[in-house]
Amino acid sequence: MTPNLVYIVLVGVLFAAGVVLLLERSLTRILIGVILLGHGANVLILGGGRAGGTPIVGTVPTEDMSDPLPQAMILTAIVITLAVTAFLLALAYRSRDISGHDEVQDDVEDRRIVVLAERDAMPLTDDQDQDAA
Structure with missing residues (x-):
């Protein structure tokens, strides 16, 4: 499976914009940079999954099921990004x-x-050299 070019460009743009904003001195820009990095990571993980049927036993053959791990990782990344965003917003x-x-x-x-x-x-x-000697 080859990744879609749109995903690759989108991940690159999100990561680049996030890093640039993280290097700013304003905390609101740092906050937006963290959010963009989180979205970039989610799209990166999303592009790594294999397309297939619903991963429920009995609905489709086992070899045709999609991998549920990328979806679980994206859900975890969303929760972590939300927690970091709330902390930076309070800060x-x-x-x-x-x-x-x-x-x-x-x-x-x-x-x-x-x-x-x-x-x-x-x-x-x-x-100064003579004084030091």
């Missing part, structure tokens, strides 16, 4: 309630590490 609401916006701020420790890394990367002048 964005609380962040907006406290600070007035939902932007993720830089951590003070991260800024300090960047300053130290920039200082260590700067070449020493002749005066």
Whole structure:
């Protein structure tokens, strides 16, 4: 069985858009990115299933039944995505309630590490080399 080209393009677009939105600083955009990634995973799993009859014993021959595992995995992925979406929505609401916006701020420790890394990367002048010796 070969996958449909529309499924492949749709999965690629959903994953690409989800990753781009996850890299943003706004929690609402991160939320939309997680939702798109969840939908991309569902479509990816959906494209992997074999077409066939209803997987109920006695309705169709066993070799003609479709595999119910992809459907169960998609249902599980939907529940997990819903839980993560609810958590991120509560986080964005609380962040907006406290600070007035939902932007993720830089951590003070991260800024300090960047300053130290920039200082260590700067070449020493002749005066500093003599002082160090």
